[in-house]
Amino acid sequence: xxxxxxxxxKELTKRYDDVIVVDHLNxxxxxxxxxxxxxxxxxxxxxxxxxxxxxTEPASGxxxxxxxxxxREPLKVKRLAGYLPEKVGFYENxxxxxxxxxxxxxxxxxxxxxxxxxxxxxxMVGIGEVANLAxxxxxxxxxxRLGIADALIKSPKVVFLDEPTAxxxxxxINQIINLIANLPKMGATVVLSSHQLYQVQQVCHSIGILSKxxxxxxxxxxxxxxxxxxxxxxxxxxxTAQPNPKLIDIVNKVPGVRKVEAKGNLLLVNAxxxxxxxxxxxxxxxxxxxxxxxxxxxxxxxxxxxxxxEG
Amino acid sequence: MATIFRKELADYFTSIRxxxxxxxxxxxxxxxxxxxxxxxxxxxxxxxxxxLKLFTTSGEVIPSLTTFIALFVPLIGIxxxxxxxxxxxxxxxxxxxxxxxxYRDNVINAKFxxxxxxxxxxxxxxxxxVSGYGLRMIGVAPNAEEIIRLFLYLVLTIIYGAFWMGLAIxxxxxxxxxxxxxxxxxxxxxFFGFFWVxxxxxxxxxxxxxxxxxxxxxxxxxxxxxxxVLLHPISRGAGLLTAGEEISYMLFNPLSLGQSILLVWPxxxxxxxxxxxxFATSYVLFMKQEIRAT
Numbered sequence: 001x002x003x004x005x006x007x008x009x010k011e012l013t014k015r016y017d018d019v020i021v022v023d024h025l026n027x028x029x030x031x032x033x034x035x036x037x038x039x040x041x042x043x044x045x046x047x048x049x050x051x052x053x054x055x056t057e058p059a060s061g062x063x064x065x066x067x068x069x070x071x072r073e074p075l076k077v078k079r080l081a082g083y084l085p086e087k088v089g090f091y092e093n094x095x096x097x098x099x100x101x102x103x104x105x106x107x108x109x110x111x112x113x114x115x116x117x118x119x120x121x122x123x124m125v126g127i128g129e130v131a132n133l134a135x136x137x138x139x140x141x142x143x144x145r146l147g148i149a150d151a152l153i154k155s156p157k158v159v160f161l162d163e164p165t166a167x168x169x170x171x172x173i174n175q176i177i178n179l180i181a182n183l184p185k186m187g188a189t190v191v192l193s194s195h196q197l198y199q200v201q202q203v204c205h206s207i208g209i210l211s212k213x214x215x216x217x218x219x220x221x222x223x224x225x226x227x228x229x230x231x232x233x234x235x236x237x238x239x240t241a242q243p244n245p246k247l248i249d250i251v252n253k254v255p256g257v258r259k260v261e262a263k264g265n266l267l268l269v270n271a272x273x274x275x276x277x278x279x280x281x282x283x284x285x286x287x288x289x290x291x292x293x294x295x296x297x298x299x300x301x302x303x304x305x306x307x308x309x310e311g
Numbered sequence: 312m313a314t315i316f317r318k319e320l321a322d323y324f325t326s327i328r329x330x331x332x333x334x335x336x337x338x339x340x341x342x343x344x345x346x347x348x349x350x351x352x353x354x355x356x357x358x359x360x361x362x363l364k365l366f367t368t369s370g371e372v373i374p375s376l377t378t379f380i381a382l383f384v385p386l387i388g389i390x391x392x393x394x395x396x397x398x399x400x401x402x403x404x405x406x407x408x409x410x411x412x413x414y415r416d417n418v419i420n421a422k423f424x425x426x427x428x429x430x431x432x433x434x435x436x437x438x439x440x441v442s443g444y445g446l447r448m449i450g451v452a453p454n455a456e457e458i459i460r461l462f463l464y465l466v467l468t469i470i471y472g473a474f475w476m477g478l479a480i481x482x483x484x485x486x487x488x489x490x491x492x493x494x495x496x497x498x499x500x501x502f503f504g505f506f507w508v509x510x511x512x513x514x515x516x517x518x519x520x521x522x523x524x525x526x527x528x529x530x531x532x533x534x535x536x537x538x539x540v541l542l543h544p545i546s547r548g549a550g551l552l553t554a555g556e557e558i559s560y561m562l563f564n565p566l567s568l569g570q571s572i573l574l575v576w577p578x579x580x581x582x583x584x585x586x587x588x589x590f591a592t593s594y595v596l597f598m599k600q601e602i603r604a605t
Contacts, residue, residue, distance in 0.1 A: 050602075053410055055406070055409060055410060055602055056601060056602075075412045075413075075414070076412075078410055078411060078412040078413075079412040081410070083406075083407070083410035085403060085406040085407060085410075087403040088403055088407065089401075089402035089403025089404045089407065090402075090403075090404060090407075091322075091402075091404060092402070093322075093325070093326075102314070102318055103407070103408075103411060105314040106314055106315070106408070106411040106412070106413055107411055107412060108412075150407065154411075
């Protein structure tokens with residue numbers, strides 16, 4: 001991903017009274033990538049998004065969205081940015097179509113164009129058959145999908161999704177994640193805030209982890225994975241009946257193994273690739289009973305936890 | 312702004328709340344008509360302004376139409392405004408609307424205007440229904456002055472309703488909970504409409520001047536006096552001499568239209584003033600408010 005940087009914050013800071021919510025934040029988000037803004041509750045994710053949209057004024061520092069400053073030119077930013085708030089709400093007495101039509105009108109989209117667009121979007125998010133049903137009858141998942149359609153109605157260049165999967169069942173989460181994964185193909189940059197790491201790592205190209213308003217780490221997911229595990233990408237746990245020093249040497253000789261550590265009944269192997277088959281072979285050949293092997297791929301959780309302890 | 316205005320207006324007209332209010336208003340018009348039907352024969356037509364009597368005459372038990380209107384207009388205003396902003400905030404639509412390329416003040420302006428439009432339609436409908444039916448009932452056509460007075464009364468009532476709506480909108484900006492804003496508006500209405508006027512002021516006022524001055528702090532009194540002067544040209548003292556006894560001693564010498572307007576000018580200015588204060592405060596608060604949902 002080497003697109004140009006389209007959303008950027010420079011030393012962005014926000015204070016509520018004396019509490020610093022966002023603290024000299026620097027983020028760089030490239031065109032047509034999916035950027036995950038991660039962090040625990042209260043890390044300043046929502047506030048950052050609000051500042052990027054010009055809905056809240058920063059105390060100091062600045063932000064840029066496609067060359068516009070959201071504080072000084074909020075309308076220009078709002079024209080090209082779609083937003084799905086954390087607790088998205090609709091006019092419950094209006095139908096899905098009417099809700100979207102209202103937003104389309106506010107964006108100055110012509111009636112015919114809006115109608116076409118609404119059909120297309122509702123179909124895309126999979127609620128086309130309930131387009132003329134009052135939103136009050138919608139389930140949480142349907143509302144969330146309608147929210148995504150709503151954020152896309154103005155054909156935005158950048159979409160801010162604040163906790164798009166919060167409160168959904170696993171199937172709903174998958175559907176939303178799939179929808180989000182397709183957005184860059186439609187030409188949109190996506191900024192996604194979440195604390196559900198597993199889902200984020202399925203779709204995000206880059207992430208920024210926030211803690212107490214500060215960026216703890218920022219970069220592409222691949223790069224972070226490599227950084228998190230200094231020395232290799234795979235970690236294999238081998239459980240045997242009787243660990244002995246000889247076994248360590250034997251495993252160490254398998255090509256690709258970098259480091260072996262003994263820890264109780266476990267052998268912790270750091271390797272360049274998935275060497276389970278090879279390791280199993282040498283252990284069995286050495287007549288040691290092998291109980292089980294487990295591969296530990298470095299997930300975002302590990303990255304997250306690692307930086308969290310440091311942060 | 313036209314888009315939001317249209318949506319708000321559509322919302323008002325499709326809501327059950329407004330349907331009930333319309334029923335109430337028409338019920339009140341019917342009651343007022345019935346009251347004047349009972350009472351108008353006894354009022355003596357020599358004073359002129361027979362048509363206005365339709366609005367101000369009370370029956371044996373039923374109060375006059377203007378009394379009904381004075382009672383209902385604040386309620387209508389409050390009903391139109393009390394959840395204007397905080398319901399949108401609670402349902403999460405506010406942040407969605409404000410992230411669209413519109414100016415933030417458009418939202419509150421459009422809501423206020425849509426409320427005033429609804430209010431005007433309701434009051435105009437009431438007055439027209441009573442006029443139309445009353446015309447058929449008494450067979451006396453209104454003269455030009457009566458029409459002008461009625462029109463002024465319409466404007467006055469709309470301003471009065473707008474004040475209560477502005478106050479309710481202010482509370483809806485101030486308070487996050489819909490119940491809080493509704494109860495605060497109703498509490499203020501009760502306070503000014505009843506406690507202030509009939510309990511507190513009579514208890515603390517020593518002289519008539521102080522009494523009148525304190526009374527006029529209440530928008531309820533302002534509206535009541537202005538109504539009296541506009542629709543009851545014979546009462547010259549605006550509030551002071553409206554008690555039935557004194558009126559019967561007064562010579563028949565109604566105030567001219569110009570003098571009536573002059574007399575109620577401060578009232579109208581005052582009502583417009585407090586309406587503007589309410590609206591301006593809510594406007595400023597809303598513009599500065601954080602819009603985040605939590």
